[in-house]
Amino acid sequence: MTEQKAQLEQQLWNIANTLRGKMDADDFRDYILGFIFYKYLSTKMDLYANRILKPDGLTFQQVEGHAQEAAFMEAIKDAALDKLGYFLLPSELFSELARRGNGGGKHQFILGDLAKVLNHIEQSTMGTDSEDDFGNLFEDLDLTSSKLGKSENDKNELIVKVLTHLDEIDFDLENTESDVLGDAYEYLIGQFASGAGKKAGEFYTPQQVSNVLAQLVTLGKDKLKSVYDPTCGSGSLLLRVAKQVKEVSGFYGQEMNPTTYNLCRMNMIMHDVHYKRFDIKNEDTLERPQHIDQRFEAIVANPPFSAKWSASPLFMSDDRFAAYGKLAPSSKADFAFVQHMVHQLDDNGTMAVVLPHGVLFRGAAEGHIRKFLIKDRNYLDAIIGLPANIFYGTSIPTCILVLKKNRSQSGAEGNILFIDASQHFEKVKTQNMLREEDIAKLIDTYKLYSNGDFREAQIEKYSHVAPLKEVKENDYNLNIPRYVDTFEEEEPVDLAAVSKELKAIDSDMATTDATITDYCNQLGIDTPF
Numbered sequence: 001m002t003e004q005k006a007q008l009e010q011q012l013w014n015i016a017n018t019l020r021g022k023m024d025a026d027d028f029r030d031y032i033l034g035f036i037f038y039k040y041l042s043t044k045m046d047l048y049a050n051r052i053l054k055p056d057g058l059t060f061q062q063v064e065g066h067a068q069e070a071a072f073m074e075a076i077k078d079a080a081l082d083k084l085g086y087f088l089l090p091s092e093l094f095s096e097l098a099r100r101g102n103g104g105g106k107h108q109f110i111l112g113d114l115a116k117v118l119n120h121i122e123q124s125t126m127g128t129d130s131e132d133d134f135g136n137l138f139e140d141l142d143l144t145s146s147k148l149g150k151s152e153n154d155k156n157e158l159i160v161k162v163l164t165h166l167d168e169i170d171f172d173l174e175n176t177e178s179d180v181l182g183d184a185y186e187y188l189i190g191q192f193a194s195g196a197g198k199k200a201g202e203f204y205t206p207q208q209v210s211n212v213l214a215q216l217v218t219l220g221k222d223k224l225k226s227v228y229d230p231t232c233g234s235g236s237l238l239l240r241v242a243k244q245v246k247e248v249s250g251f252y253g254q255e256m257n258p259t260t261y262n263l264c265r266m267n268m269i270m271h272d273v274h275y276k277r278f279d280i281k282n283e284d285t286l287e288r289p290q291h292i293d294q295r296f297e298a299i300v301a302n303p304p305f306s307a308k309w310s311a312s313p314l315f316m317s318d319d320r321f322a323a324y325g326k327l328a329p330s331s332k333a334d335f336a337f338v339q340h341m342v343h344q345l346d347d348n349g350t351m352a353v354v355l356p357h358g359v360l361f362r363g364a365a366e367g368h369i370r371k372f373l374i375k376d377r378n379y380l381d382a383i384i385g386l387p388a389n390i391f392y393g394t395s396i397p398t399c400i401l402v403l404k405k406n407r408s409q410s411g412a413e414g415n416i417l418f419i420d421a422s423q424h425f426e427k428v429k430t431q432n433m434l435r436e437e438d439i440a441k442l443i444d445t446y447k448l449y450s451n452g453d454f455r456e457a458q459i460e461k462y463s464h465v466a467p468l469k470e471v472k473e474n475d476y477n478l479n480i481p482r483y484v485d486t487f488e489e490e491e492p493v494d495l496a497a498v499s500k501e502l503k504a505i506d507s508d509m510a511t512t513d514a515t516i517t518d519y520c521n522q523l524g525i526d527t528p529f
Helices: 003-022 025-056 067-081 094-101 111-123 151-168 180-194 197-202 207-218 236-242 260-270 312-317 334-344 364-376 436-450 468-473 495-522
Strands: 227-230 251-254 278-283 296-301 345-356 380-385 397-404 415-420 426-428 431-433 463-467
Touching: 003 025, 003 151, 003 180, 025 067, 025 094, 025 151, 025 180, 025 236, 025 260, 094 111, 094 151, 111 364, 111 415, 151 397, 180 236, 180 260, 207 236, 207 296, 207 334, 207 345, 207 397, 207 436, 227 236, 236 260, 236 296, 296 334, 334 345, 334 397, 380 436, 397 495, 415 436, 415 468, 436 463, 463 468
Parallel strands: 227 251, 227 296, 251 278, 296 345, 380 415
Antiparallel strands: 345 397, 380 397, 415 463, 426 431
């Protein structure tokens, strides 16, 4: 399976590079991911229709032109809209468009037909339960854009080339036990993120960080009623949580960027998450929350670091912020996201959020909110310091905050775990990455702490279990070095050995000087010293 996955990832990346020289990373990402998604929908439609038609001895393609075409199509459409959430005609399938575009080895003009098909996929959902999940999914696939080529023929030739290459790849969707395509899709998103610079943080959390967050919020559970990400980007965090448990009943998220919002919905569907099991909204989470009356068993997030927000005084009457008595500053929304997530967290839930280190020690309103979470609510469970330069687009060191509303269920109620994992990583090119052993050590330490085994959870120069009294004595400053001493004493200097070494160097230099002087005398030139 690993070999099949690696092969598919490489094939898709090679096709993506067909577009790479024509446009910038953001644009060719949207086109290639959109076309892969279209092929996925087509293949699912074809497989499902053929399964329905098997008792009739027909294939989906044979229905068009059949004496009972209208009746068959109506039945297939009704079933597909319920099961898949959308409908495609046989003539609209990806393979058919690719065949027509490459008819007889000569590229035929298909841009108009392709635009109609993509539009029809969205229109087929109108008035159905899946309308919100498929609406405007292909709006970033502008087939009229000059980025594809100067002339219509140039654009058509490039698109046909991409479709033809994609058509040759077997997505293996009949293998229901495998999620190779979904993983390959995730791989592509990660590849685009690695080359997107500062913009990458808007839509992607590195997999090793997603893995840590997912394990933290699923500890001790094999099923989740719900998982929520208030800044869900491409949905990678939500999907990573699903890999840690046997079942997630519902996926919920909110994303402000329309393009990234579309990418998230595609990513959900590509991972075979049924449209009835996810609810992703396109809005500003802090200003206009869309799931405000719901509570979630697991919450994960990588919000934009120190983003600006309105901090309007009107929010002082908002249930998310009112109890704290203060709002996060307008110049730094970090704690506003924390307050929002705490409000949405269920009583039996766990949340894990990545934030800049400043949230641990900044004063004023942020210090007040931090103290309220610890002293008045006792929600803060653990703080984990991550290596610097681990996120795309920023080199700043970051931390993970783990919060629970009901900490009495673990043995950790009157304590906070501090882990300094900042020096545990591998440098890969320009990025620092958590290795499997780094993640395992981190999670194992948190497990010991959660089970009340504080002695084993305290590792010299790595982790410390701080009673709330100790945190209070530090005036609720959570800067990790206050709790985890990572100072390394330098080895004592052997002055006698150093003196002996310096004498040896002087002796060597004198010998070298004499040799140079002898050479200069033989050549009849002045010495250089």
